[in-house]
Amino acid sequence: MLDPRSIVSFxxxxxxxxxxxxxxxxxxxxxxxxxxALLQLRGSLGLRSKExxxxxxxxxxxVGITCHNGSIVGINISGFRRTRLSRRNPQFAVDALPxxxxxxxFNASNFVLPGPIPDWFGIRLPVLRVLDLRSCSxxxxxxxxxxxxxxxxxxxxxxxxxxxxxxxxIGQLSALLVLDLSRNLLTGSIPTSLAFLPNLSSLDMxxxxxxxxxPPGIGGxxxxxxxxxxxxxxxxxxxxxxxxxxxxxxxxxxxxxxxGVVPSDLKGLKNLQRVMLGNSMLGGPLPRNLFGTSLHLxxxxxxxxxxxxxxxxxxxxxxxxxxxxxxxxxFGGLIPNSSSAANGTTAVLNISHNVFYGNLTHVLxxxxxxxxxxxxxxxxxxxxxxxxxxxxxxxxxxxxxxTTVDCASFYAVxxxxxxxxxxxxxxxxxxAEGTGKSNKTKIILAAVLGxxxxxxxxxxxxxxxxxxxxxRGNPNQRGNGVGPAPAGGSSPHPxxxxxxxxxxxxxxxxxxxxxxxxxxxxxxLIKHGHSGDLFNGVLESGIPVVIKxxxxxxxxxxxxxLELEFxxxxxxxxxxxLLGHCLENENEKFLVYKHLPNGDLxxxxxxxxxxxxxxxxxxxxWITRLKIxxxxxxxxxxxxxxxxxxxxxxxxxxxxxxxxxxxxxQLGSLSEVCAQEGGSHQSKRLGFLRLPQSSDPSSSxxxxxxxxxxxxxxxxxxxxxVTGKLGISASSDGEVKEWLDQVLPNITMYDKDLVxxxxxxSLFLDEDFLExxxxxxxxxxxxxxxxxxxxxPMRYVLKALESPFKVVRExxxxxxxxxxxxxxxxxxxxxxxSWRQSSSDATTVIPPTSxxxxxxxxxxxxxxxxxxxxxxxxHNGGGDISSSHRRxxxxxxxxxxxxxxxxxxxxx
Numbered sequence: 069m070l071d072p073r074s075i076v077s078f079x080x081x082x083x084x085x086x087x088x089x090x091x092x093x094x095x096x097x098x099x100x101x102x103x104x105a106l107l108q109l110r111g112s113l114g115l116r117s118k119e120x121x122x123x124x125x126x127x128x129x130x131v132g133i134t135c136h137n138g139s140i141v142g143i144n145i146s147g148f149r150r151t152r153l154s155r156r157n158p159q160f161a162v163d164a165l166p167x168x169x170x171x172x173x174f175n176a177s178n179f180v181l182p183g184p185i186p187d188w189f190g191i192r193l194p195v196l197r198v199l200d201l202r203s204c205s206x207x208x209x210x211x212x213x214x215x216x217x218x219x220x221x222x223x224x225x226x227x228x229x230x231x232x233x234x235x236x237x238i239g240q241l242s243a244l245l246v247l248d249l250s251r252n253l254l255t256g257s258i259p260t261s262l263a264f265l266p267n268l269s270s271l272d273m274x275x276x277x278x279x280x281x282x283p284p285g286i287g288g289x290x291x292x293x294x295x296x297x298x299x300x301x302x303x304x305x306x307x308x309x310x311x312x313x314x315x316x317x318x319x320x321x322x323x324x325x326x327x328g329v330v331p332s333d334l335k336g337l338k339n340l341q342r343v344m345l346g347n348s349m350l351g352g353p354l355p356r357n358l359f360g361t362s363l364h365l366x367x368x369x370x371x372x373x374x375x376x377x378x379x380x381x382x383x384x385x386x387x388x389x390x391x392x393x394x395x396x397x398x399f400g401g402l403i404p405n406s407s408s409a410a411n412g413t414t415a416v417l418n419i420s421h422n423v424f425y426g427n428l429t430h431v432l433x434x435x436x437x438x439x440x441x442x443x444x445x446x447x448x449x450x451x452x453x454x455x456x457x458x459x460x461x462x463x464x465x466x467x468x469x470x471t472t473v474d475c476a477s478f479y480a481v482x483x484x485x486x487x488x489x490x491x492x493x494x495x496x497x498x499x500a501e502g503t504g505k506s507n508k509t510k511i512i513l514a515a516v517l518g519x520x521x522x523x524x525x526x527x528x529x530x531x532x533x534x535x536x537x538x539x540r541g542n543p544n545q546r547g548n549g550v551g552p553a554p555a556g557g558s559s560p561h562p563x564x565x566x567x568x569x570x571x572x573x574x575x576x577x578x579x580x581x582x583x584x585x586x587x588x589x590x591x592x593l594i595k596h597g598h599s600g601d602l603f604n605g606v607l608e609s610g611i612p613v614v615i616k617x618x619x620x621x622x623x624x625x626x627x628x629x630l631e632l633e634f635x636x637x638x639x640x641x642x643x644x645x646l647l648g649h650c651l652e653n654e655n656e657k658f659l660v661y662k663h664l665p666n667g668d669l670x671x672x673x674x675x676x677x678x679x680x681x682x683x684x685x686x687x688x689x690w691i692t693r694l695k696i697x698x699x700x701x702x703x704x705x706x707x708x709x710x711x712x713x714x715x716x717x718x719x720x721x722x723x724x725x726x727x728x729x730x731x732x733x734q735l736g737s738l739s740e741v742c743a744q745e746g747g748s749h750q751s752k753r754l755g756f757l758r759l760p761q762s763s764d765p766s767s768s769x770x771x772x773x774x775x776x777x778x779x780x781x782x783x784x785x786x787x788x789x790v791t792g793k794l795g796i797s798a799s800s801d802g803e804v805k806e807w808l809d810q811v812l813p814n815i816t817m818y819d820k821d822l823v824x825x826x827x828x829x830s831l832f833l834d835e836d837f838l839e840x841x842x843x844x845x846x847x848x849x850x851x852x853x854x855x856x857x858x859x860x861p862m863r864y865v866l867k868a869l870e871s872p873f874k875v876v877r878e879x880x881x882x883x884x885x886x887x888x889x890x891x892x893x894x895x896x897x898x899x900x901x902s903w904r905q906s907s908s909d910a911t912t913v914i915p916p917t918s919x920x921x922x923x924x925x926x927x928x929x930x931x932x933x934x935x936x937x938x939x940x941x942x943h944n945g946g947g948d949i950s951s952s953h954r955r956x957x958x959x960x961x962x963x964x965x966x967x968x969x970x971x972x973x974x975x976x
Contacts, residue, residue, distance in 0.1 A: 096125045098138030105167035106130070106140070112161035113179075114154020115145065134173070142173040146200070150180070158182055160206070166192035173198040177224065184208035190216040202248070203227040210249075215240040226250040226272065233257075234273070239264040250296065251275040258283055258297070270294040274319065278302060282320075287311040298322050298344065305350070307331040319344040321369065330354060339364055346371040346393070353377030367391040371418070375399055379419075384431055390587070393418040393579075395439070402426040415587045418579060419443070420457065425479070428453060428463075437578060444470070444478050446487055455578075455653055462486070572635045573648035573660065581605065581650050581658050585615050595723075599627055599739035604663070612663035613647060621655055628657045631739045638711065642703035644726050644736040664734060666727035669696060669785075673722070673794060674830075687830040690837050692731050693789045694869070697844065699733025700725050701866040704782060707741070708775040708862045714744040718772050720781035721797035722788055745773040776856035779865065783851025787811065790845050792828025812852070815845045817876070843872035 097103050103126065110120045119131040127135035134142030143165075150158060160183030165174065172195060181204040189199075190213030197219050206228040214223070215237025221244060230252040238247070239261025247268060254276040262271070263285025269292060278300040286295075287308025295312070296319040305325050312318075313336050321344040329352040330345070341364045351374035365386050371393045378401035379394065393416070400423035417435040425444040432438050432453055439457040446462040459468040462475035464487075469475075479486035584605035586592050594602040600618035607613055618628050628651075635646045650658040666672050674687050688696075700720075707715040717724070717740065724737035784797040784804075791811065796804055814822045823842045827833070833841060847868045853859045860868075868875050 105164040108164040114150040144175040175200040177202040200224040321346040372396040669725040670722035703735040786848035843875035
């Protein structure tokens with residue numbers, strides 16, 4: 069049994085340890101000199117009081133300050149913003165740094181320091197270990213005095229405008245582990261002194277203008293794991309590089325190893341996982357033991373060189389290989405058979421633009437995507453080869469192949485027999501004979517086709533003239549464009565043949581998208597959409613994107629063309645930008661969209677705080693929510709009222725409302741858009757695909773291809789913003805009927821306090837904001853009218869959102885005016901016609917009032933192209949408030965009200 073005194077002693081010692089640790093963590097700055105230096109640095113760099121306030125102790129409250137034993141040991145101003153005054157004339161003004169005697173780390177990455185690195189950096193900061201000046205706009209040469217920082221372990225100077233040569237004194241930094249000088253304007257050769265950095269594990273000097281040979285001494289850096297010398301003008305590749313036994317990543321691409329060859333023995337690279345030698349002007353055959361025992365190799369890129377001969381058979385049997393690109397070389401010969409292939413399936417094989425020949429073998433079945441185009445493969449295509457690019461070969465039963473003459477000549481020169489696309493008796497003489505016959509056939513065929521083409525041209529010309537005369541005789545005919553339609557406009561073609569692909573972004577290759585999305589692994593998967601799977605990706609240029617992968621075997625085959633057709637015809641700032649497409653695969657198509665940092669409304673209505681260690685949820689403030697509602701309404705109003713014919717979105721929900729970094733709306737999920745059914749603008753639909761269960765509680769059989777359906781769905785989005793109830797807009801009416809029955813009775817024109825029962829409890833609302841929430845709830849209920857004809861048009865909904873106070877402050881005045889006026893009323897008359905009908909249908913109790921009448925009006929409302937400019941500036945968590953929806957306006961806009969019943973329910 070334990071002695072009680074021992075237990076007490078144990079807990080006492082534990083308490084003392086924790087108390088001492090706490091004292092160390094809350095230690096204050098003891099040096100007045102260092103405090104004064106911090107204030108001097110704060111002033112010279114123009115740092116804001118938000119990060120560095122004057123009064124509290126820097127060791128306790130200043131962001132980026134690390135203290136030890138009462139002294140400053142670390143300063144991190146990475147990503148800080150300067151004051152407005154300092155931004156006008158930023159300087160590399162850090163003269164106070166030498167006053168920090170024990171400073172180990174200085175990080176100013178992504179903080180603008182336009183100027184040269186002072187020479188005294190290497191003299192007056194003797195104990196500095198980490199210097200990070202990435203992306204600081206630094207200019208001029210690297211001072212040689214940096215070689216005096218013998219304690220330095222990490223030196224980041226990348227993404228600047230450094231010029232001149234790399235000083236030899238860098239070789240004096242014997243403790244250096246990481247050296248990054250990439251993306252600058254450095255010239256000259258790589259200093260041989262780098263061989264004297266025995267502890268170096270990462271060396272990156274890519275994207276400069278370095279020239280000359282790679283120093284052989286680099287091969288002696290036994291601890292080097294990462295070597296990137298790409299995008300320079302280096303001229304030779306030393307054989308000693310094979311001695312880098314710890315190397316994991318090697319990138320020497322985009323250099324000028326003119327006439328050079330790969331060293332014959334790199335088998336010492338036992339840990340190599342990635343090798344990049346593309347576009348380096350290397351040539352000659354690849355040695356069989358090129359990568360020797362590199363069993364960890366995952367990615368090999370040798371494209372755009374002058375390699376000859378066959379691929380070493382060892383490459384085909386590397387067990388972890390996932391990416392092999394040897395395109396645009398002079399490789400040739402036969403592809404090995406399946407017995408030499410390793411087990412498993414890798415991602416990509418690109419051997420295009422070479423001179424491979426023979427039959428396609430089972431070894432290709434190891435790869436998920438194969439590009440063998442622009443070679444001389446013959447025979448039939450094996451069943452297991454799919455997602456393949458096979459153009460410009462000599463294959464049977466495949467389109468876009470080389471001519472028989474070209475193929476036969478290629479095989480005859482090599483003394484081989486060509487199967488002549490299934491006719492085996494092909495010889496060198498028959499090839500020559502075939503050439504003459506082929507030329508005669510071409511002449512005859514050209515003459516026949518030319519005559520037929522001339523006849524077809526005249527027929528087409530006559531047809532066009534007849535069509536034009538017919539359309540001139542029907543001046544009321546309107547087109548399918550956006551805005552005022554020219555006469556004779558045509559309906560969108562249901563198969564997408566009218567798409568001008570040059571107007572719908574760039575054309576990407578499958579290989580580009582595969583690399584961008586990380587082989588479409590589950591880690592990059594955003595969600596499984598009903599029209600395709602969405603993945604995060606990053607293009608080679610560094611641009612983040614969202615890639616939609618569409619399996620045409622499980623969705624409507626031409627759905628992607630219909631979406632492309634929509635983007636071809638409709639352009640507006642409130643729709644998510646389409647950056648491009650990839651249509652080269654038969655069974656998979658890809659659309660590439662701009663990545664929006666804040667995702668969609670369903671994922672950011674509540675979000676985790678950015679404070680480290682604080683995982684609590686925070687919700688969007690009301691100003692931001694109203695801004696989002698206005699943006700979504702603008703997009704729908706554009707579709708409904710400014711497109712001819714009107715378009716219906718058909719998938720309005722929180723997950724369709726995408727948000728950029730300023731919470732501006734860009735509407736997505738556009739694969740369901742179609743032209744509105746009925747009316748004088750009936751047209752073929754754009755992407756009339758199967759929707760999830762309808763959420764419109766209209767009469768049985770009501771179509772989703774009418775604008776009123778969008779209005780109803782938008783009403784659910786508004787309720788989601790008001791109540792904070794996630795998932796409402798994505799659910800069918802049957803699933804949320806019970807919830808709506810509880811919520812809607814709390815939305816009434818006659819009692820503002822009732823709405824507080826359903827408002828999101830995370831919102832902090834003053835009296836004005838509460839009145840806005842009340843008004844938006846009323847608008848939402850008007851949109852949710854069970855009868856489509858009673859729902860307000862989206863342009864009136866937009867006006868109500870832009871001026872929510874009018875909804876509740878002018879309604880009583882409008883009602884009185886409507887009872888005494890025969891033809892005119894306020895703009896919200898149409899809105900409240902649907903409101904009263906909605907109240908009636910929902911059996912809400914409304915106090916009795918005096919008599920009412922029906923109103924009919926005939927005036928028109930003129931809309932500007934977009935109301936986004938009137939929104940003002942909104943910011944999450946507070947900021948400027950738009951005057952457009954806060955300002956009380958006395959202007960009365962008149963609208964047609966004949967379709968809306970404005971009688972009081974109790975008077976019916």
